[in-house]
Amino acid sequence: MNGAAALLKALERHGVTTVFGHPGGAIMPVYDALYDSPIRHVLVRHEQAGAHAADAYYRASGRVGVCFATSGPGATNLVTGLATAHMDSSALIAVTGNVPSALIGTDAFQEADVTGITLPITKHNYLVQHVDDIPMVVTEAFHIASTGRPGPVLIDIPKDVQQAEFTGTFDVEVDLPGYRPTLIGNARQIKRAANAIRDAQRPVMMVGGGGQSSPEAVMRFAEVTGIPVITTLMGIGAYPAGADQALGMPGMHGTVTANRAITHCDLIVGAGLRFDDRVTGKLSRFAPNATIVHIDVAPAEISKLVKAHVPVVGDLRDVLPRLTEQLGPLALDDWWAQLKEWKARYPERFKTDKPLVSQEVIQMLERATGGDCVVTTEVGQHQMFAARLFPTSKPRTWISSGGLGTMGFGLPAAIGAAFARPGETVVCVAGDGSIQMNIQELATIYKHQLPIVIAITNNGMLGMVRQWQEMFHAQRYSEVFLADSNPDFAKLAEAYGIEGHNVFDRETAARIIPEALAAKKPVLLNFVVYESEKVFPMIPAGAGVDEMIIGDQEPDEPEGEKAVTR
Amino acid sequence: MSATQAAQVLDVARNHVLSVTVRDRPGVLVRIAALFARRGFNIESLSVAQSETPGMSRTTFVVFGEDAAIEQLQKQLQKLIDVVKVIDHSEGPYVERELMLIKVAVRTPEDRVELRQIAQDFRARIIDVDRHALVFEVTGDEGKTDAFIEQMRSFGILELIRTGRVALPRSAGQRATDTATRAA
Ligand SMILES: Cc1ncc(C[n+]2csc(CCOP(=O)(O)OP(=O)(O)O)c2C)c(N)n1
Ligand SMILES: [Mg+2]
Numbered sequence: 001m002n003g004a005a006a007l008l009k010a011l012e013r014h015g016v017t018t019v020f021g022h023p024g025g026a027i028m029p030v031y032d033a034l035y036d037s038p039i040r041h042v043l044v045r046h047e048q049a050g051a052h053a054a055d056a057y058y059r060a061s062g063r064v065g066v067c068f069a070t071s072g073p074g075a076t077n078l079v080t081g082l083a084t085a086h087m088d089s090s091a092l093i094a095v096t097g098n099v100p101s102a103l104i105g106t107d108a109f110q111e112a113d114v115t116g117i118t119l120p121i122t123k124h125n126y127l128v129q130h131v132d133d134i135p136m137v138v139t140e141a142f143h144i145a146s147t148g149r150p151g152p153v154l155i156d157i158p159k160d161v162q163q164a165e166f167t168g169t170f171d172v173e174v175d176l177p178g179y180r181p182t183l184i185g186n187a188r189q190i191k192r193a194a195n196a197i198r199d200a201q202r203p204v205m206m207v208g209g210g211g212q213s214s215p216e217a218v219m220r221f222a223e224v225t226g227i228p229v230i231t232t233l234m235g236i237g238a239y240p241a242g243a244d245q246a247l248g249m250p251g252m253h254g255t256v257t258a259n260r261a262i263t264h265c266d267l268i269v270g271a272g273l274r275f276d277d278r279v280t281g282k283l284s285r286f287a288p289n290a291t292i293v294h295i296d297v298a299p300a301e302i303s304k305l306v307k308a309h310v311p312v313v314g315d316l317r318d319v320l321p322r323l324t325e326q327l328g329p330l331a332l333d334d335w336w337a338q339l340k341e342w343k344a345r346y347p348e349r350f351k352t353d354k355p356l357v358s359q360e361v362i363q364m365l366e367r368a369t370g371g372d373c374v375v376t377t378e379v380g381q382h383q384m385f386a387a388r389l390f391p392t393s394k395p396r397t398w399i400s401s402g403g404l405g406t407m408g409f410g411l412p413a414a415i416g417a418a419f420a421r422p423g424e425t426v427v428c429v430a431g432d433g434s435i436q437m438n439i440q441e442l443a444t445i446y447k448h449q450l451p452i453v454i455a456i457t458n459n460g461m462l463g464m465v466r467q468w469q470e471m472f473h474a475q476r477y478s479e480v481f482l483a484d485s486n487p488d489f490a491k492l493a494e495a496y497g498i499e500g501h502n503v504f505d506r507e508t509a510a511r512i513i514p515e516a517l518a519a520k521k522p523v524l525l526n527f528v529v530y531e532s533e534k535v536f537p538m539i540p541a542g543a544g545v546d547e548m549i550i551g552d553q554e555p556d557e558p559e560g561e562k563a564v565t566r
Numbered sequence: 567m568s569a570t571q572a573a574q575v576l577d578v579a580r581n582h583v584l585s586v587t588v589r590d591r592p593g594v595l596v597r598i599a600a601l602f603a604r605r606g607f608n609i610e611s612l613s614v615a616q617s618e619t620p621g622m623s624r625t626t627f628v629v630f631g632e633d634a635a636i637e638q639l640q641k642q643l644q645k646l647i648d649v650v651k652v653i654d655h656s657e658g659p660y661v662e663r664e665l666m667l668i669k670v671a672v673r674t675p676e677d678r679v680e681l682r683q684i685a686q687d688f689r690a691r692i693i694d695v696d697r698h699a700l701v702f703e704v705t706g707d708e709g710k711t712d713a714f715i716e717q718m719r720s721f722g723i724l725e726l727i728r729t730g731r732v733a734l735p736r737s738a739g740q741r742a743t744d745t746a747t748r749a750a
Contacts, residue, residue, distance in 0.1 A: 119597060120604055124647045127592065144647060178589060178650040300641035303634075 003131040003157065004029035006166040007095065008037045010138035013170060016066050018042060018057065018419050020050040024070025026110060027097030029162035031068075042419065042448065045440040047074050049412035051081020052438070055090045055152075056416030059399045060374060062213060064091045064146050065416060071098045072110030075156070076117065080406055082152045083121040087403025088234060089209055091150035093141050100160040101129070114156045123151030131161050132168030143174045148181025149298040181297060185314030185322060193269070193293045193310045194326035197225070200267035200291070202335045206230045206250065206279075209402075210272015210296060210316050211238030215395040217320035218271065224324050226332055228339055230258045232273050233387055236398040241371065241391035247339065249391075251279040252539045253384040256346035256550055259537065261339060262287050263546045270294045272316050275306040276403065285544025295319050346553055348389055354530040355505050358457035359385050361513075361527045365427055365455055366390040368513045373425040374417045376400065378410035378434030381463040384535045386429040397421075408437030411454065415441060418450040425451050425517055432458040432486055432526075442496035445522045453516045454524040456489055459531045467534045489526035500524040577633045581610060583662060583733045584627045584636075586643055587617060587651040594648045598625065601642055607631060611664075611730030622650065626732045655733045662733040666704045666711045667693070671722035681721060688714050699724055707731075 001009070007030060011019070020042045023031040034041050044050040047069040054065030069078050075096040085092040099108040115125045124144050126137045134157075141153040197203060205227045211218050215238050222229050222245050229239045230247045239246060248255035250262055262268070268290045273279070275294075280286040283305060294301075294308035295316060302311045312319055350359040362385045371393045377383040377400040392398045399417055401409040414428040435456055445452055460483025469477050493500025501516075503509050503525055516523040536551030588594045595614065602609055610628040617624040629636065640652045655662070672678050681700055685692055688710065694701035704714050708731060715726070 115593065116596070119593075119600055129592075176647060179647045298645075300638065300645055304638055304641075 001166045002029060002033070002162065003134055003164050003166055004033040004162040005036075006131065006134045006168070007138065007157065007162070008033050008039055010135045010170060011066060012037070012039060014138065014142045015063065019066045019068055020044050020053040020057070020416065021068030022047050022050055022070070022074060023068075024074045024097070024110070026071035026099055026159050027068060027074070027095075027162070029159065030095070030097065030157075041068075042415070042444065044412065044415070045443050046438060047077035048081050048408065049415070049438045049441045049444070051078045051092065051094060052084065052406075052409050052412035053416035053419070054094070055081060055085040055088075055092045056376060056399050056413035057420045058091045058150070059088075059212070059413075060396050060417040061420035062396060063420070064093055064142055066093045066095070068095050069097075070110070071096060071114070072112045075114040076112055078154075079117065079121065080404075080408070082118055082154065084401050084404045084406045084409060085152040086121045086123065088401065089150050090152065091145040092152040093145055094152060094154045096154065096156045097162065098127070098156050098158045101158045102160070104158060114154065118154050121152070122154050125154040126156065128155060128157045128161050131164035131166050134166065135168060135170045136172045139172050140174055140176065143176070144179060148179075148183075149296075149301075182299070182313045183297065183315040183318055185295070185312050185319035187322075189310065189312045190319060190322050191326065193295070193312055193323055196267060196291050196293055196310055197227075197269060197323075197327060198330070200330070201332075202265045203267040203269065203330070203332070204228050204230055204247070204261050204265045205269040205271060206232065206273055207235040207238050207271050208232045208273020209234030209238075211235045212395045214272070214316040214320060215239065217316055217324070221320050221324045225327050225330050226336075227269065227330065228261060228336070230261065231391075232276075232279055233400060233402045235273065236387060237392045237395045240393040242393060247343070249387050250545075252281070252541075253388070253535050253537065254539075255388065256537055256548070256553060257339060257342040259539070259545045259548050260342055262290075264338070265290050267291045267293065270296070270306075270308075271320065272296060274298070274301040274304070277305070280306060280545070281539045281547070282542060282544040285546055287545075295323075345555060346550075349553060349555075350533075351552065352506070356503070356509060356527060356529045357533055358382055358459065358527075358529045359389055359533070360506060361455065361457055361509055361529065362386050362389045362429060364509055364513050365429070368517055369425065369427065373397070373427055373517075374399065374414075374421055376410045376413040376417055376426065376428045378428075378430040379405045379407045379464075380431040380434055381459070381467065381533065381535050382429050382431045382457040384464075385457070390427075390429065407431075407434040411435060411438050411441050411445075414452045414454070415444055415448075415450060418448075418452055425453065425520070427517075428452055428454045430454060430456045431463060432456055432460065432482055432489070433462045435489075439492070442493060442498055442522075442524075446497045449521055451520045452522050454493075454522070456524070456526045458486065458489065458526050458528050459533065460486060460528075461531050463531075463533070464535070466532075470532075470534070471538075472540065483531070489524060493524035498522045498524055500526065502526045502528060504528050579630055579632045580656070581628055581630050582636045583655040583660065583731060584629060584640070584643075585651075585653045585655060585733060586625045586627060586649060588623050588625060589648045589650060590621050590623055591648045594623075594646075595625070597646050597648065598643065601646065602627075602629070602639075605639060605642055607635075607639055611728070613730040613732050626730065628731050653735065655735060659736040660733050661736060662707055662731045663705055664708055664711050664729055664731045666714070666726060666728045667701060668704065668715065668718060668726040669694075669699050669701045669724040670718045671699055671724055672697075673722070677721055684717050688717075690714060
């Protein structure tokens with residue numbers, strides 16, 4: 001057995017069944033070994049897509065995603081994928097081939113310092129120097145990627161190491177003295193948290209991506225205490241969006257209710273989130289009256305931006321049940337009366353005085369599926385509309401690039417999700433700009449006949465950029481116009497062998513969406529929508545949560561308490 | 567925004583002496599240096615060498631910043647897989663030393679006499695003698711080496727090199743190599 005075969009064997013021993021990748025010179029021994037391996041390899045058409053697919057495979061299943069790439073350009077193509085996974089704490093293992101050890105450092109053909117390049121965007125990375133180290137490196141990589149705060153790990157293997165005869169053992173034990181994630185919360189801190197929560201009059205819970213692995217604990221905490229629940233973009237699905245206690249998404253494009261709740265609350269239980277600037281807005285105006293209880297497995301996230309009064313380091317699966325145990329129903333009638341008033345006053349709204357708008361297309365998708373499907377998104381206005389109008393009700397089913405905001409993520413993510421959750425319908429909500437960043441993956445989707453409905457809300461614009469130019473750059477629309485040179489997306493799909501439809505009006509949309517969903521095969525729906533729609537509410541970059549512009553979410557009749565301050 | 571700016575703190579910035587115990591792995595220093603740069607910290611001085619435990623090195627960093635920012639830096643360092651232990655000596659009693667070699671011009675016989683006298687006062691050793699220059703070895707805390715440099719200025723400093731500070735906690739209870747208490 002050579003190093004390449006040992007690599008596949010080690011992956012197999014860690015339960016890997018599916019790998020996303022693209023071959024090339026420096027990783028050919030691994031592809032040769034794949035020929036005899038039970039591991040299924042999904043050939044993507046661009047390594048970036050392989051990384052996104054593997055990332056989404058983890059997000060959708062909780063099982064570590066794996067991707068392969070060759071040296072040099074193959075490896076550098078992974079960079080965006082690794083950075084995306086790193087920002088969103090996704091467990092991903094990338095294996096890259098490298099030039100033979102003797103050539104490393106000589107600017108050899110297709111050589112790149114991949115461990116150097118990926119150092120700040122991986123949780124850890126390895127350059128394997130000895131063939132017998134492969135099982136240990138793979139075992140450590142799985143351990144590091146999937147425990148504590150998950151993240152991507154890269155393993156770079158020079159070609160000669162892949163080819164060398166393997167004489168080691170697969171029975172290895174991880175010994176990482178510098179890596180001991182704290183999973184069990186400190187009892188005294190949990191008690192302090194319980195006391196603070198018990199004393200609160202107007203508490204809210206904020207759940208982030210960490211909640212995806214502990215939905216039962218989140219649910220139970222909410223049920224027992226009656227606390228309202230806000231889910232961040234990464235937390236969608238960790239708590240059902242349709243639940244009575246759900247207030248929706250916070251932050252820049254969050255709901256009026258969630259943002260007002262943050263401004264007026266006296267306590268936040270932050271669970272598995274990192275208080276990103278898109279969530280907090282200007283820090284000095286974020287939750288000015290609140291005691292912050294911050295529960296997270298990553299100590300470095302606690303008090304990094306928002307000062308935690310009660311920090312609890314630990315896994316939500318340990319901490320939340322222990323916290324819930326110490327609590328009972330809280331007396332929140334007044335607080336709920338206020339929240340319900342806001343909720344009633346600010347339901348999602350949009351105008352349908354155009355032939356078709358993005359929001360209604362996305363709402364139709366939600367109604368046709370009941371939110372019982374996997375949603376992936378690209379990045380832009382359509383992403384925010386999907387977060388608000390098309391949240392899902394189960395964990396690990398709403399998959400989007402939050403921290404890095406990577407256009408080009410959604411389509412390959414749909415591939416990863418489809419492999420992770422066979423038999424389930426995947427809807428990729430895309431913009432006409434973003435979809436073109438990894439459009440070549442239509443070939444991968446066609447090849448595997450994946451049940452993905454690709455819904456493009458085609459506004460002929462880089463809509464989100466256009467919105468900022470309209471609002472903050474004096475309507476100087478610079479380089480955001482796509483309509484004059486967009487492809488005919490239906491024809492493009494057909495060129496790849498995929499059924500495609502261009503849809504211009506709401507009657508056709510209403511008919512075609514259920515048909516596409518029922519087809520259980522790839523279908524691309526290109527909805528040509530109104531070009532100048534804006535996402536509201538909006539907290540301008542750098543402004544406070546209380547400075548939210550409510551815009552078209554404002555009800556028509558005037559309001560008693562006027563909270564729009566811009 | 568750098569971590570330094572992000573930390574909402576009222577405390578004042580000062581020098582912190584950090585001991586970082588790391589596993590001897592290829593690239594571990596690069597990881598640490600890159601982290602300092604990425605999070606917007608300047609390293610005032612740095613020294614690295616083997617520790618008493620085989621396979622472990624001890625690095626001493628002097629870094630300028632507010633307490634809260636340095637605490638965030640410590641947490642970020644702890645995130646690195648090869649970092650086993652981080653301690654901020656500024657939080658407790660510690661001893662520190664720095665070694666300096668300094669070459670000073672000798673222009674007149676009077677200079678030579680005077681230089682020998684100053685060296686004695688500072689308990690500096692003369693380790694090389696030549697017709698036009700003396701090389702001193704000075705060990706001590708930063709204050710002492712700084713003061714020695716001041717004294718030498720009027721004679722003419724030809725060259726100098728300093729190791730940067732190294733430090734150990736005073737108490738026997740806390741060891742810089744104890745395994746991580748604050749884990750990733
Ligand atoms: C790779 C990448 N490049 C640039 C951006 C900046 N950006 C954010 S949203 C956006 C427009 C996206 O356009 P589209 O996909 O059509 O979505 P829309 O906003 O129109 O719904 C751009 C360019 C980004 N997020 N990612
Ligand atoms: Mg668009």
